[in-house]
Amino acid sequence: MQSITIRRPDDWHLHLRDGAMLEGVIGDTSRDFARAIIMPNLVPPVVTTADAEAYRARIIAALPKGDKFQPLMTLYLTEHTNPDDVEAGKTSGLITAVKLYPAGATTNSHGGVRDIEKAIPVLERMAKIGLPLCVHGEVTTPEVDIFDREAVFIETVLDPLRKRLPELKVTMEHVTTKDGIDYIKSAKANLAGSITTHHLIINRNAILVGGIRPHYYCLPVAKRENHRLALRAAATSGDPRFFLGTDSAPHVDPLKECACGCAGIYTSINTMSCLAHVFEQESALDKLEAFASLNGPAWYGLPVNEERITLVKRKETVNFPGKVETGAGLVTVFDPMFPLHWDVER
Ligand code: DOR
Numbered sequence: 001m002q003s004i005t006i007r008r009p010d011d012w013h014l015h016l017r018d019g020a021m022l023e024g025v026i027g028d029t030s031r032d033f034a035r036a037i038i039m040p041n042l043v044p045p046v047v048t049t050a051d052a053e054a055y056r057a058r059i060i061a062a063l064p065k066g067d068k069f070q071p072l073m074t075l076y077l078t079e080h081t082n083p084d085d086v087e088a089g090k091t092s093g094l095i096t097a098v099k100l101y102p103a104g105a106t107t108n109s110h111g112g113v114r115d116i117e118k119a120i121p122v123l124e125r126m127a128k129i130g131l132p133l134c135v136h137g138e139v140t141t142p143e144v145d146i147f148d149r150e151a152v153f154i155e156t157v158l159d160p161l162r163k164r165l166p167e168l169k170v171t172m173e174h175v176t177t178k179d180g181i182d183y184i185k186s187a188k189a190n191l192a193g194s195i196t197t198h199h200l201i202i203n204r205n206a207i208l209v210g211g212i213r214p215h216y217y218c219l220p221v222a223k224r225e226n227h228r229l230a231l232r233a234a235a236t237s238g239d240p241r242f243f244l245g246t247d248s249a250p251h252v253d254p255l256k257e258c259a260c261g262c263a264g265i266y267t268s269i270n271t272m273s274c275l276a277h278v279f280e281q282e283s284a285l286d287k288l289e290a291f292a293s294l295n296g297p298a299w300y301g302l303p304v305n306e307e308r309i310t311l312v313k314r315k316e317t318v319n320f321p322g323k324v325e326t327g328a329g330l331v332t333v334f335d336p337m338f339p340l341h342w343d344v345e346r
């Protein structure tokens, strides 16, 4: 039997939702992860530090007894975000980052930013106080093909913004293209990227071959195989600029399996098993700790976790439930389409 012990991992991009869904899914994260950056795209979104404080309290209240999970809160950037409120949130230690959703890019992003010019005062303040900006890096321009939206965002929004505010720390979240990987590698400073579990495993065929498979649909949408290979190379390289952000995003089945299904893949429950599989395939198990447990804290200026987890490779298949029952309804679990053998020892 093979096994590997690493520092307890963190998830640098997570959707926990609220209410019954929050209660139904949080245990799947707190079981394996010490901390997570919590996405603010609730309805209504988490736009002020007061919103974030209240949401944090609801998350803590929903934690299974005994779990020590720490939610790292973010604010949803709008064209009216108050720089003083953002600074107060950072100073108090409540706020870890601010999230930029281009308006219309994804789930509950309609209150996001249409005109980046309007957000410049907040972004300037963030650059000054060293508060990172997490970006959903896709343009929403109707003329731009959905498979090109990340590359066009880098060229037309992100690169100009970084040239204008070189001191601003930017996390390109859920990078899905070789263009994104190359752009991050080309930066001299103040740019890093998170990579999801599922984008290391699926390409766009998973969504479209043999029928439309809504449980593989997320945003940014999975791209061609050459992009997946670039993501795998970056994630398993040990390069400190790349770290895990699962983007685990639960939606109940009826909202996925319909004429206009929601974007989002639920991976919290089996991410560590999937990652160990991927890293073993790439002969890079020795880099798993960097990707899941070391590079993220270094980027966000936080201490690494002192606790360890052990992953063991079992002869038999490790079975996860196909669906998770939440108070809000059933949520389908990501199926990597290969048997899993790596298991987190409990
Ligand atoms: O697939 C996604 N789901 N991508 C996002 O950016 C948002 C997320 C969600 O909130 O469902």
Ligand code: ZN
Binding pocket: 013, 015, 039, 247, 249
């Ligand atoms: Zn997300």
